[in-house]
Amino acid sequence: MNFEEIWAFLGRNPMLSLALAGITVALVYTELMRAFRGFxxxxxxxxxxxxxxxxxxxxxxxxxxxxxxxxxxxxxxxxxxxxxxxxxxxxxxxxxxxxxxxxxxxxxxxxxxxxxxxxxxxxxxxxxxxxxxxxxxxxxxxxxxx
Incomplete structure (x- = not known):
């Protein structure tokens, strides 16, 4: 699977793409908050x-x-x-x-x-x-x- 195929899949599945983006943002946010919480x-x-x-x-x-x-x-x-x-x-x-x-x-x-x-x-x-x-x-x- 190459980048073009992935891009085409994401274009055909906008809801999955949106869900993946949301989950990625949530994970990054959670890890950043954990890193800077002070304990x-x-x-x-x-x-x-x-x-x-x-x-x-x-x-x-x-x-x-x-x-x-x-x-x-x-x-x-x-x-x-x-x-x-x-x-x-x-x-x-x-x-x-x-x-x-x-x-x-x-x-x-x-x-x-x-x-x-x-x-x-x-x-x-x-x-x-x-x-x-x-x-x-x-x-x-x-x-x-x-």
Whole structure:
């Protein structure tokens, strides 16, 4: 297949061409936004390494009942409604990597943006949330935690 055949196909199928252009623009936009958002997404194995190597602070933003049923060992539970990156207790963690965790990874993005805005430099989000952690067969601690 050469360029002329592709061009002819696109000319014969304007709706497919438009859909392809739209999807391409959406993908480029998504990747650009991800690159400039100021924090990085981590897979469960990467989070484990970060905890072990750099003593990362893991902030679990899920409701306490969900947290108590199972959470990443050593994580701190903070409700999103009470999440305050300017809190004095968090100030000492500004030099540490901070990882936001939620159920599926969406709430954590908002928390990560707030952490970056508050001056935290090493901010991460667990991609896929606690569900991804469970799918990776990594251990969960039960109870209130630390």
């Amino acid at each position: 990085k997404g981590l897979r469960p194995a990467e989070l484990t390494a970060l905890i072990n190597r750099e003593d990362a602070l893991v902030v679990d933003l899920r409701p306490s009942a969900e947290f108590e049923k199972g959470h990443i060992p050593g994580s701190k539970n903070v409700q999103m409604a009470q999440f305050d990156p300017e809190n004095k207790a968090l100030a000492k963690a500004k030099s540490l990597p901070v990882v936001a965790v939620c159920k599926a990874g969406m709430t954590a993005v908002d928390a990560a943006k707030r952490l970056r805005k508050a001056g935290f430099e090493k901010v991460y989000v667990l991609e896929g949330g606690i569900g991804a952690w469970q799918q990776a067969d990594l251990p969960l601690a039960k109870g209130r935690g630390k």
